[in-house]
Amino acid sequence: MTQPTTSEVLHWQTINGLLHPTRxxxxxxxxxxxxxxxxxxxxxxxxxxxxxxxxxxxxxxYYEDHCPVHTLGAYCDSVETVVQNTLRTIASFPDRSLIGExxxxxxxxxxxxxxxxxxxxxxxxxxxSEFGPPTYKTGRVTTIADCLCKDNKIYYEWLMRDNSFLVxxxxxxxxxxxxxxxxxxxxxxxxxxLKSEYQRTRDGQAMACDTRNTDTQWAEFADGWAEQIFNHxxxxxxxxxxxxxxxxxxxxxxQATGLxxxxxxxxxxLATCPDARMVIDHIAVVPFDENRSHVALxxxxxxxxxxxxxxxxxxxxxxxxxxxxxxxxLSDGQILQEWTVFDEVxxxxxxxxxxxxxxxx
Amino acid sequence: MYQVISRFFTQADVKSLQQxxxxxxxxxxxxxxxxxxxxQKQLWAKWLAHVGLVKQAEPVVIDTGAQQRFVLYQLSxxxxxxxxxxxxxxxxxxxxxxxxxxxxxxxAEFSNQNLEQLKDWWPSPDPLVLSDFDQQCHPHTRHAVPAxxxxxxxxxxxxxxxxxxxxQRFNLAAVSHLYAADCDWQYPSQQxxxxxDLITLVAMMNTRLTRSxxxxxxxxxxxxxxxxxxxxxxxxxxxxxxxGNPIRVRLPITSYLELSSQGITKERLLFDEAAFQxxxxxxxxxxxxxxx
Numbered sequence: 001m002t003q004p005t006t007s008e009v010l011h012w013q014t015i016n017g018l019l020h021p022t023r024x025x026x027x028x029x030x031x032x033x034x035x036x037x038x039x040x041x042x043x044x045x046x047x048x049x050x051x052x053x054x055x056x057x058x059x060x061x062y063y064e065d066h067c068p069v070h071t072l073g074a075y076c077d078s079v080e081t082v083v084q085n086t087l088r089t090i091a092s093f094p095d096r097s098l099i100g101e102x103x104x105x106x107x108x109x110x111x112x113x114x115x116x117x118x119x120x121x122x123x124x125x126x127x128x129s130e131f132g133p134p135t136y137k138t139g140r141v142t143t144i145a146d147c148l149c150k151d152n153k154i155y156y157e158w159l160m161r162d163n164s165f166l167v168x169x170x171x172x173x174x175x176x177x178x179x180x181x182x183x184x185x186x187x188x189x190x191x192x193x194l195k196s197e198y199q200r201t202r203d204g205q206a207m208a209c210d211t212r213n214t215d216t217q218w219a220e221f222a223d224g225w226a227e228q229i230f231n232h233x234x235x236x237x238x239x240x241x242x243x244x245x246x247x248x249x250x251x252x253x254x255q256a257t258g259l260x261x262x263x264x265x266x267x268x269x270l271a272t273c274p275d276a277r278m279v280i281d282h283i284a285v286v287p288f289d290e291n292r293s294h295v296a297l298x299x300x301x302x303x304x305x306x307x308x309x310x311x312x313x314x315x316x317x318x319x320x321x322x323x324x325x326x327x328x329x330l331s332d333g334q335i336l337q338e339w340t341v342f343d344e345v346x347x348x349x350x351x352x353x354x355x356x357x358x359x360x361x
Numbered sequence: 362m363y364q365v366i367s368r369f370f371t372q373a374d375v376k377s378l379q380q381x382x383x384x385x386x387x388x389x390x391x392x393x394x395x396x397x398x399x400x401q402k403q404l405w406a407k408w409l410a411h412v413g414l415v416k417q418a419e420p421v422v423i424d425t426g427a428q429q430r431f432v433l434y435q436l437s438x439x440x441x442x443x444x445x446x447x448x449x450x451x452x453x454x455x456x457x458x459x460x461x462x463x464x465x466x467x468x469a470e471f472s473n474q475n476l477e478q479l480k481d482w483w484p485s486p487d488p489l490v491l492s493d494f495d496q497q498c499h500p501h502t503r504h505a506v507p508a509x510x511x512x513x514x515x516x517x518x519x520x521x522x523x524x525x526x527x528x529q530r531f532n533l534a535a536v537s538h539l540y541a542a543d544c545d546w547q548y549p550s551q552q553x554x555x556x557x558d559l560i561t562l563v564a565m566m567n568t569r570l571t572r573s574x575x576x577x578x579x580x581x582x583x584x585x586x587x588x589x590x591x592x593x594x595x596x597x598x599x600x601x602x603x604x605g606n607p608i609r610v611r612l613p614i615t616s617y618l619e620l621s622s623q624g625i626t627k628e629r630l631l632f633d634e635a636a637f638q639x640x641x642x643x644x645x646x647x648x649x650x651x652x653x
Contacts, residue, residue: 012452015384097397099385120385122397140396140487168488236502244505245577254490257595258505258576264494 007288010040010103018044018100030111031151039113039149040103047117051098054090059083064155071159072323073130073181073346075190092134093123101142101339102327104296106284112150116284116296118327118339119143125170130184131163131177131345139169142249144325144341146282146298158298160325164252164344174252175311178348182356194350198321200279201302207281218285221333222297230278230301233270235263243334251344273303273320288329292336295328305351315351318358322347362451363422363432366459370436370445371417373409375402381456389460391636392486392613407482412472415443421617423591426584428452431591433617433629436471443471444547446615446631448579448593460593462615464549465635476635486640491597491609496574498530505577507592517587520620521580528575528594531567533560541623548630551647566596566647570610573598592616602642610641 009023027038036042046062049055063079076082090096101118108114124138125131141162148156164174200207221241228237238259242248248256248265256265270276282298305320307313324342328335365381368374379398382388388395388404395401421433434445446462465483469476498504506529507521523539526532536556546553553559567573575596583589597611612632619627634645 012383012455012457014455018384095399097399099396101385120387120396122400138400140394165488239503244503244509245579247578252490253488254492255487256492256494257578259503260494260496260574261492261576261597265492267494268492 002290005287005289006038006040007102007104007286007294010044010100011288019048027107027113028111029113033152036152039105039115042113042149042152043103043105043115043117043147044100047098047100047119050086051090051096056083056086056090059086062153064153067153067155067157069157069159070193070323071161071346072321072343073349074186075193077189089129092125092127092129094126096121096123102294104284104286104294104327106282108148110150112148114282114284115145115147115149116282116298116325116327117145117147118341119145123166130181131167131170131172132180135170135172137170139166141166142339142341144296144327144339146296146325158323158325160323160341161343162251162341163346167345168253174345175309175348177345178352181345181349182352185353194321197300197323198302198319201300201321202277204277204279206279218283218293218295219280221330222280222283222295226278226280226299229266230270230276235266238263238266241335242338243331243336246335246338248338248340250340251342268308272306272308273301273322274306276301276303292329292331295330297326297328299324299326312348312351315348315355318351318354320347320351362453362456363420363430363447363449365456366432366447367417367420367434369405370415370434373414375405378405381451381454383455383457386456387458389458391465391483391633392489392611392640393484394487395484404484411474411479411482412468413438418442421589423581423583423589424585425581428457429579429581431581431615431617433591438471441471443467444629444631446591446617448581448591448615462613462631463633464631465633466550469635480635480639483636483639486636489611491611493609494574496572496598504529507577507580510577510580511582513582513587516622517582517590517620520625521590521592521618524618524625525575525577525592527559527563528596531563533563536560536563539624540628541621541626544625545627547628549632550634551630562647569644569646570596570598570600588620590616590618590620592618596646600641600643600646603644604642608641608643610637610643610646612637612646 021037021041023037025037029036050058059079059082063082065079066077068077099120101120103115103117105115121141125135127134143161146158147154167174167177225241228234244259248262254265256262278299278301280297280299284296286294288294301322303320305315305318307316322342326340329337362381365377369378388401415436415438418435423431428450430449432447436443448460450458469479507525508518511518523535527535536559573596578593581591593615595611595613599607600610602608615631617629618625
């Protein structure tokens with residue numbers, strides 16, 4: 001009988017087992033505290049300490065002083081802002097729980113570890129939040145946090161949260177939430193980042209900072225998925241990638257099982273950005289068991305927006321950029337399950353800000 | 362692990378149930394995913410408040426020999442009985458996911474309660490978006506069949522392929538030769554006693570649900586006998602809602618089959634029409650009055 005992989009051990013672990021791991025240290029983790037046995041352990045335990053134990057000040061220990069954090073709605077790069085944002089989120093959603101669904105990682109050059117952490121949160125909106133006044137309703141949301149870690153600290157982060165699904169549960173229409181968000185100005189650095197990411201993706205250039213794993217087999221699979229489905233819109237090629245009973249979760253409550261429904265889901269979404277161009281910026285792959293592997297992708301899509309909702313018609317033709325992440329469970333080279341996460345509310349808010357600016361000009 | 366669910370039904374043994382669940386366990390019920398002890402405790406409390414303790418006959422268990430299991434619990438309160446299906450994903454010490462399937466209408470009768478009140482405590486479904494798609498089985502498009510989900514070969518697979526063609530391909534002629542003469546049909550709120558009834562039922566569904574498409578999700582087959590099978594599947598299609606507007610709907614269904622060389626000897630169809638009607642504000646998908 002083969003030894004279970006780290007990924008499989010974590011999959012079946014109790015919360016006590018996650019917080020007190022007994023497996024032997026299995027990664028070098030040069031520069032990390034001795035208590036951590038691997039990068040998944042580091043991510044899971046510090047997340048629990050900061051969010052569930054409410055030890056927010058630990059961000060000072062586990063984030064670099066200068067740590068760029070990219071979301072589709074904002075940018076920050078100081079640990080001080082990370083602490084303040086975490087505090088504000090907990091004040092708005094005091095019972096927020098962070099249930100670790102999976103951590104998929106890769107080892108990068110120079111003792112750097114890349115982790116992609118998929119989290120399910122249950123949270124009750126008890127205070128004013130980025131979506132408006134409190135609704136006192138409870139919602140569930142999927143987040144994928146991709147982090148670069150070195151020397152016991154996170155020094156770069158991309159954060160994707162399925163806010164359109166969350167706000168629906170809070171009783172808020174996603175377009176209304178986007179209109180509320182669009183009233184906030186995210187700052188010059190964010191605006192510059194959004195513009196440059198849009199253009200880089202439009203040009204088909206993968207991220208230049210060498211965070212792309214070089215596992216050829218999986219890089220080809222991911223590139224083929226992006227190229228055939230998103231760039232060429234050849235939805236008849238879905239069967240090259242997906243099992244006939246594959247289950248797919250996409251933002252806003254889109255959920256499909258099987259090739260026909262997945263094709264419909266992607267067709268409907270791509271219709272909002274018919275000239276979409278996708279670039280895969282990072283791939284991480286870990287084995288799960290003898291038959292299955294887990295894959296994490298971080299990607300960007302850019303194109304021209306075409307509204308399906310009449311309230312957004314004025315945004316037609318505006319540059320549209322999405323920062324997204326996808327986790328796959330694969331067996332025999334086919335996707336069995338997919339979780340794709342991006343912030344649809346922030347993406348719409350960016351369109352509305354662009355429209356507003358054009359109107360002013 | 363299925364015994365901890367039994368002990369919850371019969372003894373309100375919440376402690377054992379909690380110990381069997383992980384921090385990340387997903388409990389699904391009526392198209393709603395519930396995570397964490399706060400949410401799960403609410404479900405258990407509501408069950409115990411409305412249904413109370415019950416007796417239980419020996420459940421039907423489909424043991425795949427792997428980590429998936431399907432259990433059909435047969436609950437009784439002395440006057441009535443109630444079937445509850447459970448799809449379990451476990452590793453013998455903990456349950457990672459659990460999907461409960463039952464018929465709210467049957468539960469209302471079982472617990473002697475008003476169906477409308479019972480609908481209120483049933484968890485509201487997740488706000489799902491059902492994307493429209495091409496429902497046609499074009500000659501060159503790929504559509505899931507039982508063989509895609511089974512590693513075994515032989516007669517059970519052939520029977521399941523035929524069975525699936527009834528729902529996916531509207532192959533009603535298969536009904537007459539696929540079922541054993543003394544087949545025991547049990548459908549919620551539906552009277553199916555002979556093949557002709559089943560043909561009427563499937564035909565009725567196809568008149569109420571246009572542009573319909575049946576999709577397989579999962580199949581578990583008992584490893585030792587290869588006679589007991591549980592199939593998770595769904596039908597999506599267009600219906601008119603209660604205001605006469607066309608909407609896209611989805612009905613999750615669990616089928617339990619017993620197979621023999623004579624054909625299908627038992628079929629139990631589990632779905633929750635009340636939850637379906639609550640979720641989409643539509644009438645029955647199978648018939649106007651609930652009877653064939």
